[in-house]
Amino acid sequence: MLSPPFDYSLLMPGQIRFGWGARRHVGSLAATLGRRVFLLSGSRALTERGVIAELVDELDRAGLPVITAMAAAGEPVVGEVDRLTQSWRDAGAGPGDCLLAVGGGSALDLGKAVAALLPQPARLSVRDYLEGVGTGAQLTADPLPLIAMPTTSGTGSEATKNAVISSYEPPFKKSLRSDRMVPRIALVDPELTVSVSPTITAHTGMDAITQCLESYITRKATPIPQALALQGLKLALPALGPVVQDGTLRPEREALAHAALLSGIALANSGLGLAHGVAAALGIQAKVPHGLACAVMLVPALHSNLAVAESPLAELARELLPRTPGSDHGAASALIEHLTALCAELGIPTRLRELGVARDQLPALVPASHGNSLSGNPRAVSDDELRDLLESLW
Amino acid sequence: MLSPPFDYSLLMPGQIRFGWGARRHVGSLAATLGRRVFLLSGSRALTERGVIAELVDELDRAGLPVITAMAAAGEPVVGEVDRLTQSWRDAGAGPGDCLLAVGGGSALDLGKAVAALLPQPARLSVRDYLEGVGTGAQLTADPLPLIAMPTTSGTGSEATKNAVISSYEPPFKKSLRSDRMVPRIALVDPELTVSVSPTITAHTGMDAITQCLESYITRKATPIPQALALQGLKLALPALGPVVQDGTLRPEREALAHAALLSGIALANSGLGLAHGVAAALGIQAKVPHGLACAVMLVPALHSNLAVAESPLAELARELLPRTPGSDHGAASALIEHLTALCAELGIPTRLRELGVARDQLPALVPASHGNSLSGNPRAVSDDELRDLLESLW
Numbered sequence: 001m002l003s004p005p006f007d008y009s010l011l012m013p014g015q016i017r018f019g020w021g022a023r024r025h026v027g028s029l030a031a032t033l034g035r036r037v038f039l040l041s042g043s044r045a046l047t048e049r050g051v052i053a054e055l056v057d058e059l060d061r062a063g064l065p066v067i068t069a070m071a072a073a074g075e076p077v078v079g080e081v082d083r084l085t086q087s088w089r090d091a092g093a094g095p096g097d098c099l100l101a102v103g104g105g106s107a108l109d110l111g112k113a114v115a116a117l118l119p120q121p122a123r124l125s126v127r128d129y130l131e132g133v134g135t136g137a138q139l140t141a142d143p144l145p146l147i148a149m150p151t152t153s154g155t156g157s158e159a160t161k162n163a164v165i166s167s168y169e170p171p172f173k174k175s176l177r178s179d180r181m182v183p184r185i186a187l188v189d190p191e192l193t194v195s196v197s198p199t200i201t202a203h204t205g206m207d208a209i210t211q212c213l214e215s216y217i218t219r220k221a222t223p224i225p226q227a228l229a230l231q232g233l234k235l236a237l238p239a240l241g242p243v244v245q246d247g248t249l250r251p252e253r254e255a256l257a258h259a260a261l262l263s264g265i266a267l268a269n270s271g272l273g274l275a276h277g278v279a280a281a282l283g284i285q286a287k288v289p290h291g292l293a294c295a296v297m298l299v300p301a302l303h304s305n306l307a308v309a310e311s312p313l314a315e316l317a318r319e320l321l322p323r324t325p326g327s328d329h330g331a332a333s334a335l336i337e338h339l340t341a342l343c344a345e346l347g348i349p350t351r352l353r354e355l356g357v358a359r360d361q362l363p364a365l366v367p368a369s370h371g372n373s374l375s376g377n378p379r380a381v382s383d384d385e386l387r388d389l390l391e392s393l394w
Numbered sequence: 395m396l397s398p399p400f401d402y403s404l405l406m407p408g409q410i411r412f413g414w415g416a417r418r419h420v421g422s423l424a425a426t427l428g429r430r431v432f433l434l435s436g437s438r439a440l441t442e443r444g445v446i447a448e449l450v451d452e453l454d455r456a457g458l459p460v461i462t463a464m465a466a467a468g469e470p471v472v473g474e475v476d477r478l479t480q481s482w483r484d485a486g487a488g489p490g491d492c493l494l495a496v497g498g499g500s501a502l503d504l505g506k507a508v509a510a511l512l513p514q515p516a517r518l519s520v521r522d523y524l525e526g527v528g529t530g531a532q533l534t535a536d537p538l539p540l541i542a543m544p545t546t547s548g549t550g551s552e553a554t555k556n557a558v559i560s561s562y563e564p565p566f567k568k569s570l571r572s573d574r575m576v577p578r579i580a581l582v583d584p585e586l587t588v589s590v591s592p593t594i595t596a597h598t599g600m601d602a603i604t605q606c607l608e609s610y611i612t613r614k615a616t617p618i619p620q621a622l623a624l625q626g627l628k629l630a631l632p633a634l635g636p637v638v639q640d641g642t643l644r645p646e647r648e649a650l651a652h653a654a655l656l657s658g659i660a661l662a663n664s665g666l667g668l669a670h671g672v673a674a675a676l677g678i679q680a681k682v683p684h685g686l687a688c689a690v691m692l693v694p695a696l697h698s699n700l701a702v703a704e705s706p707l708a709e710l711a712r713e714l715l716p717r718t719p720g721s722d723h724g725a726a727s728a729l730i731e732h733l734t735a736l737c738a739e740l741g742i743p744t745r746l747r748e749l750g751v752a753r754d755q756l757p758a759l760v761p762a763s764h765g766n767s768l769s770g771n772p773r774a775v776s777d778d779e780l781r782d783l784l785e786s787l788w
Contacts, residue, residue: 006584006648007413014408014576016618019401182408190400223625223652224410231621254400258617 008222011179012159012265013148015188017260020250023149023189024101026055027062033145033184034098038088039068040111042103042151051151051192055102067091071103075166075173075283075290076110081126084110085117085295093118098184098224099146104204105155105290108148109163113176116143116163126165130174131372133167139178148183151192153256154204156184156211156264166284173284174325175372182268190250190257198244202346203241203291205256209233209339210294211263213302214273216316217309218376225266232262233320237338241345271376275301278390281368286357292382295348296355300393302336302375304385362390402616405573406553406659407542407580414644417543417583420449420494421456427539427578428492432482433462434505436497437769445545445586449496461485465497469560469567469677469684470504475520478504479511483566492578493540498598499549502542503557506577507570510537510557511709519561524568525766527561533572542577545586548598548685550605550658552580560678567678569766576662584644584651592638596740597685599634599650603627603733604688605657607696608667610710612701612770619660626656627714631732635739657665665770669695672784675762680751689742690749694787695771696730703772711729746788756784 015027030037035068037059052068059066069087072080093099101111113126119141127136149160150356157163162177196204212229215221243252277303279293288296302313304331313332315323321338325332349355352362366386374381381389411419413626431453435446446462453460461482466474487493495505507520513535522531542552551557556571590598606623609615629651633646641647672695673687682690696707700723707726711718715732718725741748746756760780768775775783 006645006652007416008410010410010412012406014405014578015573016402016404018404022401184408216417223629224622224656227625228618251400251688258400262618291454362686 005222010184010222010224010269011161012268013183015185016188016261017185018188018261020191020254021189022187023055023192024058026147026187027058029147029177029187030059030064030098030100031062033147034096035064036097037064037066038093038097038099039066040099040101040103040107040114041068041070042107044070045195046102046151049195050099051102055100071107071110071267073108075164076113076131077166077168078125078127079109081113081117081165085114086134088118088262089113093144095119097144099144100149101146102149102151104150105157106153108150108155108157109165111146112157112181113163114167115146116176116178116181118144122154126176129176130165132174133172139180142180145184147185147187150257150260152196152200152204152258153190153193154207156208156260156262158183158188158265159261159264160268167350171284173280186261188257188261190253193253193257194248196247198247201247202240202244202348203289203295204260206295206298206343206346206348207291208256208260209236209240210275210298211215211267211272212236212259213298214275215266215270215304217312217378218271218273219378220271220376221312222270225270228262229266230316230319232259232266233316235259237320237342243348248256263347266267272373273301273377274374276305277369277371277374277377280363280371280373282355282357285361285364285368286355288355288357292348292355295343295346296350296352299336299340299343300389302339304381304389305378306332306336352390357394359394362387362394365390395760399616400661404616404618404655404663405555405576406662407577408656409579410582411545411579412562412582412655414582414585414648416581417445417449417586418452420541420581422460423579423581424453424458424492424494424541425456427541428490430456430491431458432487432491432493433459433495433770434495434508435462435464436499436501438464439589440496440545443589445496446452449494460536465501465504469500469558470507472519472521472559472561475504475507475511475559478507482508482512483583487538489513491538493538494543496543496545497542498544499551502544502549502551503559505540505542506551506575507557507559510542510570510572510575512538520570521561523570524559525571526568527566533574536574539578541579541581543581543583544651544654546590546594546598547584547654548601550602550654550656550661552577552582553655553658553682554662565678567674580655582655584647584653587651588642588645590641592641595641596634596638596742597683597689598654599630600689600692600737600740600742601685602654602657603630603634604649604692605661605666606630606653607692608669609657609660609664611699611706611772612665613755613772614665614770615706616664619664622656623660624710624713626653626660629653631714638740666767667695667771668698668768668775671763671768671771672759674765674767675759676749676751679755679758679762680749682749682751686742686749689737689740690744690746693730693734693737694783696733697782698775699772700726700730734783744786751788756781756788759784
């Protein structure tokens with residue numbers, strides 16, 4: 001029966017608070033982490049909808065002074081991380097304080113990076129610490145404690161140990177990663193996702209689904225993340241279609257927010273695979289939004305891994321689909337067909353050119369796909385194979 | 395399909411390190427928590443087998459001085475907690491230090507209680523802080539960080555937020571409980587369980603199984619603990635019989651240690667039920683070992699809850715048994731039969747008198763069963779019903 005690899009390390013937020021309206025607990029939670037709160041808001045819309053004022057009120061009621069800042073639109077870039085770190089250093093942020101990041105995956109990643117950099121005695125740029133492009137600098141001090149509060153259901157960044165930081169000149173998209181960067185508290189209030197547009201709901205939801213699937217079949221898969229990824233898929237697959245149609249559906253919003261959290265725990269501990277490897281490249285080389293890139297790459301990545309991942313995919317199929325063929329190959333294929341149909345229902349394109357990728361951009365995507373994600377893929381993928389795959393998808 | 399209650403709080407160790415021989419990581423893990431280690435050993439056998447010397451060596455290699463102490467045999471009592479706290483206070487234990495507790499559930503609970511008491515400014519007895527029998531004193535300071543290293547696969551104490559403390563005069567068995575008491579790191583090395591006797595293996599294994607089952611059907615059940623409890627049962631049910639026959643079986647020892655850890659996460663967040671309520675009473679009133687008491691009470695408790703817990707029990711049955719009847723009632727009953735057969739295979743008695751309980755002890759068991767565990771039972775159980783149940787089992 002089940003025989004997962006029994007040698008593992010698991011890191012996750014020591015505390016999760018999840019629930020419709022759970023943002024009202026922010027004061028009591030923050031009071032356990034610090035005496036003053038540096039609050040990063042992910043978007044102007046949060047202010048306009050009154051969410052930031054609500055949070056500041058709750059923190060005030062708990063006796064906690066608040067210093068606020070707002071993230072720029074889009075994924076965090078090196079300059080923004082460095083500027084916010086400097087600005088909060090100037091405001092005296094340090095031991096005894098905590099951070100609260102509210103927003104989509106980009107805002108949470110920005111908050112995680114700044115929380116990590118603030119207490120470092122060396123005053124370096126975040127770039128120095130990045131995988132692949134940095135100078136090998138290491139975080140020597142513990143990050144300031146962080147509460148992560150997602151407002152989309154996708155990246156699961158509220159439970160992961162990395163922050164994805166981009167640069168457009170030179171172009172890269174790399175992680176600041178450390179076991180110490182897992183947020184201390186994940187505070188997930190699915191009510192905050194009700195205003196997310198159908199398109200963003202579809203893309204972020206496919207990101208969460210892709211994370212659950214890739215982390216389940218990766219070579220680094222371990223038992224607890226597998227149990228959580230399976231539950232995430234059970235919840236997210238039937239919920240995504242309906243909630244893209246009607247964003248106010250509460251049980252579906254709850255299911256997706258919970259699945260996204262689980263997908264974050266799963267990927268932080270098991271890694272990902274081919275779809276996320278290419279998605280990172282599409283993000284930086286062609287500015288394709290991350291969730292959309294994942295959605296486009298999921299089915300091709302599963303086809304590419306089918307031969308080596310038949311058994312875990314069949315396991316999933318038997319848990320997730322009402323009826324499955326008896327053979328592993330048949331069951332795994334049925335799951336891929338189910339996902340293909342879901343993508344079609346959501347209007348996810350199947351060709352890279354529909355994403356605005358020019359044909360002459362394909363060669364640059366190959367090396368850019370070889371990041372941390374691809375290293376966990378169930379099998380090695382050569383540059384030639386990657387080039388062929390991208391050509392066939394263009 | 396799945397629709398768990400989406401309003402929950404989850405607390406667990408922020409870090410888990412699991413693996414055969416994983417004790418070799420103790421130095422690098424402890425170095426992240428403190429500059430000096432107060433090590434509590436659960437038994438003389440650990441010293442005789444060289445385990446304590448190995449751990450001290452690893453801590454030494456990491457540059458960490460070690461102060462050691464040994465737990466008395468049996469479950470921790472008020473006097474022992476207070477004495478060890480005083481002794482380590484005299485040795486200067488405080489902020490900047492960490493604790494390492496190695497042993498069965500009793501040793502881990504002793505370590506958790508001492509870690510909690512050490513930094514409290516008020517120098518009170520642990521009794522003052524206990525649920526039900528204390529003076530209502532509260533832990534105001536964070537406990538010292540603790541690494542919990544279980545040597546049996548049963549209680550899951552390495553992942554819970556309470557320590558069960560006993561007293562024989564007056565007789566009580568109550569919890570010191572606080573969200574802050576979850577060990578910072580659970581370090582689980584299943585190799586340490588190889589020397590556990592067949593009897594203790596059977597009893598502790600049934601404790602873990604009971605914890606997975608009761609937490610799955612409790613009124614306080616929430617989604618993540620349910621996913622983990624299900625995985626725990628998938629692993630533990632087929633492993634327990636074989637490993638009681640041959641304690642050296644590595645995959646089965648791994649499966650049970652992992653299941654026990656999961657059962658701890660599940661119970662800490664979802665609570666338990668009738669079997670554990672009565673088991674606590676049997677422990678304190680008749681000195682029945684905890685795992686054995688759970689094993690005896692599991693099947694009667696499930697029968698008693700069958701009418702209200704048919705649906706989740708049927709869900710479990712369909713995941714756990716190769717073939718199940720179509721109706722919920724049939725499937726749930728098949729699961730109870732499976733557990734009855736497992737208990738019989740393990741030689742678990744079915745009558746309280748076989749545990750040394752005298753008939754005139756039954757009345758005292760009734761109030762003693764009404765603890766925290768029983769409060770989560772899927773339905774309320776009256777004193778009259780409890781008395782009848784105990785009579786029928788005597």
